[in-house]
Amino acid sequence: MPADADGGDLVELPHDEAELTPAEAEEISEYGNIPITGPGHDAGPDHGGMDITPDTAAPPPGATPDGDAGALPGGEDRRDGPAADPEHAPDAAPAPDHGGMDVTPGTSGPARDAGPDHGGMDVTPAPVPDPRSGPTPGAVIAAPGHDRAAADADPARHAGPVPTAPATPAPGTDDGPGLPGALVAAPLLAAGLLGALGRTRRNALWQTAAGALRRGAGDDLEPRDGAGRDARDALLAGADPSAVAFLDRALRRLSADLDTAGRSLPVVYAAWLGEEELHLQLAEPAGIPPAPWQLGQSDSYWTLERYRLDAVRDVPADAEAPYPGLVSLGTRDDIRLLLNLEAVPGLVSVLGAPADREAVLSSIAAELATSGWADRMTVSLVGFAADLTALAPTRVRHLEDIAGLLEVMETETRLRHGNLQHTGQDSVLRGRTGPARGHQWAPHLVVVGVTPSAEEADRLGALASVSAPLGIGYLVTSDRPDLPGLAWEFRISADGRLTEPDMGLQLAAQLLPDHERATVVRMFAALGEQDTSEDAVAAPPFLVDLGAGGKPEVYAEIMGGYTLTGLADPDPERAPLLREALAVLLLRRSGVHRRVLAAALWPRGVTDEVRDAFVVRLGEWLGIENATGRPRLSAGADGRLVLSERVVSDWDVLRTLHHGAVAAPGPGPHPADRRRRLTDALSLARGPLLDGQRESGRFEWLRHEVIDAQYPLLVAEVALALSGAHREAGEGEPAYLAVRTALGAAPADERLWNELLRAAHATGRSEWLTGAAQWLTAHHGQLFGVDRPLPAETEALLDELLPTWRQVVAAG
Structure with missing residues (x-):
């Protein structure tokens, strides 16, 4: 630990131990072993039954058995640096020990007149430790290979680049519209927001199908304003789902293996996530x-x-998310720091200008709300960012002020302790593995966006x-500075640097400024x-000209496979990437922003030069329109890449036919013409979207689209309309066949199940109705299990059309 470090337990990045002489190591060891005394504080605070302080008799973090600290890989030898001598520590305000509070559940102590309950626990201020007695043993957050002295001399160079908006490209190398830099620079946050946005879009589609929203199943549910489109593109370009998957899988694998071995989860203060590795810093050693x-x-x-991790077996489905409180603070030397907010032994505070502080807190709150490495969790936002509840209404709640929070948390603290x-159990963490897993051990993370009064600060610090x-x-x-109960105190600067001086920490902060937060929230x-409005059912962004003059020059069939007509076969080694790029543009x-295209095709990253060269090659492959000579791939008015109207897919045709026959306002076509269009549309649904293409590991970008949910809904609406039209015309058998065709694309759509029964009844053939009832009950059992009853509406319809259906099914 550096001589100038003081405060609560600190966090250290892997590889940051200095090489010391034996004499220096001994001096540091003695420095850390001075006990802190005080009433009820002989051996450090109890903290609710969990020892959060590393063994003071142990060597300092990173020390080898002989007392020498490990060398710093790739770093400078700092053995000639100043010894950790308390006599030479800088003058500073005394730092609190784990928040400066003597915390002993169930004991008595001085009480204020009519003071707060603090959750039924006696929480009394402890004497402030003498700074000359040394800080509580802990570790220091610092980057791998980090030289503390060099970082202090040039913090900007060591902290890495601060996220900024992309620079304006030079003429001829247009990168498309500028994207919000904070979102692009936050890969874990962007991935969480993108996943949550996808879930919200799919939920909106299902509400549309249920009639709860006045939209159409053909609506892409894309942002309709330029700022929203830029924000979504920033999420697509910046998100790193593979990093989220690695973090989540690694932690759940650890949780499952410790549980199997009968071991408890160790307390983790921080994680450092790199491109190819993950480091967990423990509060104290926990064995191999x-x-x-x-x-x-x-x-x-x-x-x-x-x-x-890639070489081991899959993670068990019931593995717990052990550290859901991990949240990104920023980056240093291309490695990302995640603080385990749940494990901090006290308050974490952020100092700085109000707008800068709120940008830090908003980023943390948004990532906690949408993180992919958590299961159950409650996030309480106090006095700011009420709009962030839209990101995850079941996880995030908002409180107006600290007074309301204190009332809630003092009660919850008492209940959790009981x-x-x-x-x-001695901690919630211990209960996430072993026989106590059945209990609710979800964390509650509180982000306070208003400055507390002196009394509120005392009560918060005590809690x-x-x-x-x-x-x-x-x-x-x-x-x-120096709030009561303080563990770590960060400062955010106007240029986006997050520092913790006591730890020598310099980070390029992860931020979510107010205007970008507002844009993201508007999307949700x-x-x-x-x-x-009268035209609430929006038309698809592209409608095919179905007349003779609109015959496509390039036609792609993507429903049921992927075949192309009208294009020359590219070189075999380049074909997969070119075909996938065309699929991105077709959907x-x-x-499509160039950076979004690059993120889809190269999820692990690619240089701008490679990306731009590929776009040129893609344009050459697509060629020019026969009639006009215009390129089939060009930049639109906003700089995004767009396809010519002469490049068409069967998905485009399906959406056009659906819109004209089902969704478009107005009287619509003649009934016979409508049935013909609906029949043509249904014939296009030949199988799963891009069938046979995804097994290669490509097309991962489809997870961010709604088409997998939209496709079966669109097909179901076409079949329902066609079946209804046939039944009105007294044509039961064509109605029945239309529904059976659609069930291949939408097997779980209850509306099709009910229409199948009506169509079978309309044929007038009892064996068709009996067969439909038997098939439907068996199909439902395969999807949801034989013990789950049919939907109430389906059962009621069977009772009406086939009163003996239960006996028929039992006999069949």
């Missing part, structure tokens, strides 16, 4: 980790290389000082808004 995890360069670090005592074992974490904005909120007819 289960494979494929390995010890890091000291016994306080567990490290996992990505290729080792629950731990009842189950015999935070006992929160770590209870699975509760507190992050507070502040305009004053708009999906649930009821459009009352985003409103235009």
Whole structure:
């Protein structure tokens, strides 16, 4: 630990131990072993029954058995640096020990007149430790190969680049419209927001199908304003789903293996996520980790290389998410720091200008709301960002002020403490593995966006000082240093640098500024808004000219496979990428940003030069229109890449026919012409979208689209309209066949099940109705299990059309 470090337990990045002489190591060891005394504080605070302080008799983090600290890989030898001498520590305000509070559940102590309950626990201020006695043993957050002295001299170089909006490209190399830089620079946050946006869009589609929203099944549910389109493109370009999957799978694998071995999860203060590895810094040594995890360069670090995880078996389906409180703070030297807010032994505060503080807190709140490495969790936002509840209404709640929060949290603290005592656990973390897993051990993370008063700060500090074992974490904005109960104090600068001076930490902060947050929230909120305008059912972004003059020059069949007509076969080694790029453009007819195209084709990244050369090659392959000589691939008015109207897919035709025959306002075509269009549309649904293409590991970008949910809904609407038209014309058998065809694309659509029964009844053939009832009950059992009853509406329809259906099914 550096001589100038003081405060609560600190966090250290792997590979950051300095090489010391034996004499220096001994001096540091003695420095850390001075006990802190005080009433009820002989051996450090209890913190709710969990020892959060590393053994003071152990060597300092990173020390080898002989007392020498490990060398710094790739870093400078710092053995000639100043010794960790408390006599030479800089003058500073005394730092609190784990928040400066003596926290002993169930004991008595000085009480204020009519003071707060603090969750039924006696929380009394402890004497402020003497700074000359040294800080509580801990570790320091610093980047791998980080030289503390060099970082202090030039923090900008070591912290890495601060996220900024992309520079204006030079003429001839137009990168398309500028994208919000903060979203592009936050890959885990962007991935979480993108996943949540996809779920919200699919939910809006299902509400549309149920009649709860006045939209059409053909609506892409894309943002309709330029800022929204730029924000969504920034999410698509910046998201790193593979990093989220690696983090989630690695942590769940660890949880499952420790559970199998009968071991508890170790307390983790921080994680450092790189391109190919994940480092967990433990609060104290916890033995040898289960494979494929390995010890890091000291016994306080567990490290996992990505290729080792890829080589092991799949993660059990019931594996717990062990550290849902991990959240990104920023980056240093291309490695991302995630603080485990749930495990912090006290308050975490953020100082700086109000707008900058709120940008930090908004980023943290949004990532917690949408993170992919968490299961159950509650996130409480206090006094700011009420709009962020739209991101995850079941996970995020908003409170107006700290007074309301204190009332809630003092009660919850008492209840959680009692629950731990009842189950015999010393912390929520211990209960996530082993026989207590059946209990609710979900964390509650509190982000306070208003500055607390002195009294509120005292009460918050008292609660935070006992929160770590209870699975509760507190992050507070502040305009004053040294809040009561403080564990870590960060400062955000106007240029986007996040620092913690006591730890020598310099980060390029992850931010979500107010205007970008508002744009993201509008995207979510708009999906649930009821459009009352007459043209609420929007037309698809591209409608095919179905007349003789609109015959396509390039035709792609993507429903049931992927075949192309009208294009020369590209070179075999380039064909997969070119065909996938064309699929991206076909499914985003409103235009594709170059950076979005690159993210889809090269999820692990690619240079601008390679991307631009590929776009040129793609344009050459697509060629020019025969009639006009215009290129079939061009940049639209907003700079996004768009296809010519002469390049058409069967999906485009299906949507055009659906819109004209089902969704378009007005009287519509003649009944006979309508039935013909609906029949043509249904004939296009030959099988799953891009069948046989996804098994190669490509087309992963489809997870961010709604087409997999939209396709069966569109087919179902076509079949329902066609079947209804046939039944009105007294044509039962064509109606029945139309529904059976659609069930191939939409097998779980209850509307088709009911229409199948009506169509079978309309044939007048009892064996068709009996066969439909038998097939439907068997099909339902295959999808949902034989013990789950049929939907109530389906059962009622069977009772009406075939009163003996239960006997028929039982006999069949």
